[in-house]
Amino acid sequence: MSKIPPSFYQRDDVVQIARELIGTKLHTHLNGVATSGIITETEAYDGRTDRASHAYGGRRTKRTEVMYQSGGLAYVYLCYGIHEMFNIVTNREGLADAVLIRAVLPEMGIEDIRARRKRNLPDHQLCEGPGTVTKGLAIDRTLDGADLNGNSIWLEHGLCIPDKHIVVGPRVGIDYAGEDAKLPWRFKVNTDFLR
């Protein structure tokens, strides 16, 4: 019931945070509609060392600026001209780490989520993939920079998922990152566990 505090996001270990975010609940309350889902898939991006990060090599642009802020903010950007991607900024100011939320299991407001998705799918497929998470929970670039300790979008502690139900592996869609593409920085709940 209580929001995850900024101190959780401000730690200096984005991979550990990505792991710990599995099983937590992502909430949005936008335009009078409340929806939420249990986070089931995440990826860590390390701004300092990771060629897959938008902030790699100290890249500071209008887009990446929020990543350099203190942890606990939303980083939302447009991918492939179509899909909004929702990330959680972590670490302290100046260190541009982030966790991409790739899937959630809808919990509150499932019919609102289904209406936004305009698809009749089983619950566990409604927000599977980063572009569908944002569509289902109505997250868009107007929330870029939003404080995750506020009342529009926030996280709460949820289920404790043991390691044996989590698949760890390489991140998706970052072949351009060379060796870094092999890093085991993706965390995903076993699909059987959800049914």
Add this chain to the structure above:
DNA sequence: TAGGTGATCTTG
């Protein structure tokens, strides 16, 4: 498996 669609970055 290709097409959609737009911001970001560039000898990829």
Add this chain to the structure above:
DNA sequence: AAGATCACCTAT
């Protein structure tokens, strides 16, 4: 400054 690239989804 045009052109490639890009943390993807859906339908054929």
